[in-house]
Amino acid sequence: MAKKPDEIAKALGVSITTVRLVLGGKAEKYRISKATQARIREYVEEHGVKFDLTARSLKLKRTNTFGLIIPRLANPFFAKLSEELEHRCRETGYQLIISCSNSDEETEKELANGLVQRNVDGLFVVSSTSGSQQHLGKTITKPMVFLDRDYGNTDAPIITSSNFEGAKDLTTAIAKAAGSEPVYFLIGGSNQPTITERARGYLDVMPENAGEDWTLQSARNRTQDGEQMMQTLWNKLGTAPQNLMASSLPVLEGALAVLREKLGHIPAQLRLATFDDDKMLSFLPNEIWSIKQQEPEWAEAALQAMTQTMSSEQPHSKTIATRLIHRPKDQ
Numbered sequence: 001m002a003k004k005p006d007e008i009a010k011a012l013g014v015s016i017t018t019v020r021l022v023l024g025g026k027a028e029k030y031r032i033s034k035a036t037q038a039r040i041r042e043y044v045e046e047h048g049v050k051f052d053l054t055a056r057s058l059k060l061k062r063t064n065t066f067g068l069i070i071p072r073l074a075n076p077f078f079a080k081l082s083e084e085l086e087h088r089c090r091e092t093g094y095q096l097i098i099s100c101s102n103s104d105e106e107t108e109k110e111l112a113n114g115l116v117q118r119n120v121d122g123l124f125v126v127s128s129t130s131g132s133q134q135h136l137g138k139t140i141t142k143p144m145v146f147l148d149r150d151y152g153n154t155d156a157p158i159i160t161s162s163n164f165e166g167a168k169d170l171t172t173a174i175a176k177a178a179g180s181e182p183v184y185f186l187i188g189g190s191n192q193p194t195i196t197e198r199a200r201g202y203l204d205v206m207p208e209n210a211g212e213d214w215t216l217q218s219a220r221n222r223t224q225d226g227e228q229m230m231q232t233l234w235n236k237l238g239t240a241p242q243n244l245m246a247s248s249l250p251v252l253e254g255a256l257a258v259l260r261e262k263l264g265h266i267p268a269q270l271r272l273a274t275f276d277d278d279k280m281l282s283f284l285p286n287e288i289w290s291i292k293q294q295e296p297e298w299a300e301a302a303l304q305a306m307t308q309t310m311s312s313e314q315p316h317s318k319t320i321a322t323r324l325i326h327r328p329k330d331q
Helices: 005-012 016-023 034-047 053-060 076-091 105-117 130-139 163-178 193-205 223-237 249-263 279-283 295-310
Strands: 065-070 095-100 122-125 144-147 158-161 184-188 215-218 243-246 271-275 288-292 318-320 323-327
Touching (some): 005 016, 016 034, 065 076, 076 095, 076 295, 105 122, 122 295, 144 295, 158 295, 163 193, 163 243, 163 288, 163 323, 184 193, 215 223, 243 249
Parallel strands (some): 065 095, 065 122, 122 144, 158 318, 184 215, 184 243
Antiparallel strands (some): 288 323
């Protein structure tokens, strides 16, 4: 069983200060004998050492923890980003506390205040609204990095994706395959700046009437929103579309659920395009284009911005390039 520094000192007949200096790498500075250093290290190697983290945190005024607030873990992108960020925080000696706001502004504020009360050293936040981002930017004194959504109302660093360029790439790819056929776009979370940029990229490629005739919108970005928009599109067309684009994987999942319920299967001739990527897309028989967000690069950039903020350096916002993935139709 691991021993506390005072237990090590008692067992070896030395002072607790001596033990702490040896364990803290300051033995040479304070001229602790080689023999005493060796005894302490041999004891620790055999038994291990256990520190009082609460006392240590109070003394150093830091807890080696960060908080992360995301809308929901059910969204594959946020789940992957959380995993990558947690891994990198752990590598640098920090523990990441992950909380979900369910895209509710008041819940987000409560979570942020709760994490501050736990004395986290910094906060990563995917803001649910412009008002929430502005509020947190003004009231939270801890180092903070915003992720994914840039509402343009904070001086804190923001890490996001090249959503406009990614949307252009995605739209161009499916539109080329569709020819003169319409490409319907289900847009969930239409008020979010991330989704606004994706819609802008789509409209930059498509004909002028596409915004009115080929798009459906929802204020939220959930599976049930995809279901509702697909049901509306089905009622309009009376059948499944030939070309379908979704603003996220949850929206695509909802849309495909409706088609499966209506037809008993997913039509193989249906061309699909979606933002975010998952290996499960390979199980579909359709031709599929997807935009992959580079979660490892996101996590690296976010942690770097946090480190810069904590050390009073000028933190840098960053836009991470996306990557287009094409899965041909099964033959």
